[in-house]
Amino acid sequence: MTINELIKQLPLTIISEGDLSREISKVFCCDLLSVAMGKAPADCAWVTVMGNVNTLAVASLTDAACVTLAEGTVLDEVVVEQAKTQGITVLATTEPVFDMALQIHQKLTAE
Amino acid sequence: MSDQTGSAGVVLKYTVSPDDFTRAGEASSKVKNILKQMGISPDVIRKVSIAMYEGEINMVIHAHGGEITVTITPQEVLMELKDVGPGIEDVEKAMKAGYSTAPEQVRALGFGAGMGLPNMQGCTDEMKVETELGVGTTITMSVHMEDK
Numbered sequence: 001m002t003i004n005e006l007i008k009q010l011p012l013t014i015i016s017e018g019d020l021s022r023e024i025s026k027v028f029c030c031d032l033l034s035v036a037m038g039k040a041p042a043d044c045a046w047v048t049v050m051g052n053v054n055t056l057a058v059a060s061l062t063d064a065a066c067v068t069l070a071e072g073t074v075l076d077e078v079v080v081e082q083a084k085t086q087g088i089t090v091l092a093t094t095e096p097v098f099d100m101a102l103q104i105h106q107k108l109t110a111e
Numbered sequence: 112m113s114d115q116t117g118s119a120g121v122v123l124k125y126t127v128s129p130d131d132f133t134r135a136g137e138a139s140s141k142v143k144n145i146l147k148q149m150g151i152s153p154d155v156i157r158k159v160s161i162a163m164y165e166g167e168i169n170m171v172i173h174a175h176g177g178e179i180t181v182t183i184t185p186q187e188v189l190m191e192l193k194d195v196g197p198g199i200e201d202v203e204k205a206m207k208a209g210y211s212t213a214p215e216q217v218r219a220l221g222f223g224a225g226m227g228l229p230n231m232q233g234c235t236d237e238m239k240v241e242t243e244l245g246v247g248t249t250i251t252m253s254v255h256m257e258d259k
């Protein structure tokens with residue numbers, strides 16, 4: 001499933017638009033950036049409440065397909081601009097981490 | 112950053128600024144992009160990116176920034192991270208997953224889980240930590256190119 005297809009089916013808003021045609025491999029949850037750095041699978045949809053500039057660095061270095069900010073986490077204007085320049089897709093939802101991750105997982109496995 | 116190509120391979124040099132969290136990761140991102148352009152395998156790129164980013168973050172959090180030299184040869188990606196920070200008192204302890212002396216404000220940013228050095232070791236084929244209290248720390252890491 002691509003990011004685009006996912007957005008159409010779930011309550012997600014686009015904060016920064018990267019390549020929305022990217023295929024998602026898995027859903028991944030973690031708020032500790034060092035752990036995410038070591039464990040996030042490539043092309044994953046990473047769900048987190050940690051929204052800062054280092055989140056972008058980790059997403060980019062691990063080659064995550066997109067970052068999904070849960071629980072209504074907001075990004076600084078400056079960070080949003082950086083995400084846009086770096087072409088990193090950032091999505092947002094007011095739902096809790098687990099609920100959003102579960103829904104993404106269900107969509108991915110229903111294919 | 113400077114960039115020289117010679118018989119020793121491609122040599123890249125970066126300066127990591129102290130206490131600047133917003134810029135930490137810049138050097139790793141640049142190296143990642145260069146490796147991509149060189150057509151290096153995604154697995155090698157991922158390992159180098161993770162190891163170097165953790166090292167870079169450590170230089171920002173625990174030392175006062177420093178210098179990174181990356182040498183790319185057909186056999187390996189060699190990274191040397193040199194700082195003149197406080198040094199590491201007990202390297203064996205520091206290498207343990209979960210051990211961290213990171214201050215609270217660093218934890219609030221999602222770091223300080225004590226996973227950095229273990230991640231660096233896990234991602235690299237060779238790693239050497241040279242450190243002296245009050246003098247600084249030099250970490251040398253190598254990721255071998257896969258023979259395919």
Ligand SMILES: Nc1ncnc2c1ncn2[C@@H]1O[C@H](COP(=O)(O)OP(=O)(O)O)[C@@H](O)[C@H]1O
Pocket residue numbers: 034165169170172173174194196197198199205206210211212213222223224225226227228229248
């Ligand atoms: N470059 C460095 N200079 C001084 N101390 C360091 C350096 N890198 C790591 N350390 C020490 O080793 C500990 C463990 O490092 P690490 O595994 O990366 O965990 P974390 O960075 O999350 O604390 C740090 O908390 C710090 O005490």
Ligand SMILES: [Mg+2]
Pocket residue numbers: 165168169223225226227228
């Ligand atoms: Mg660390």
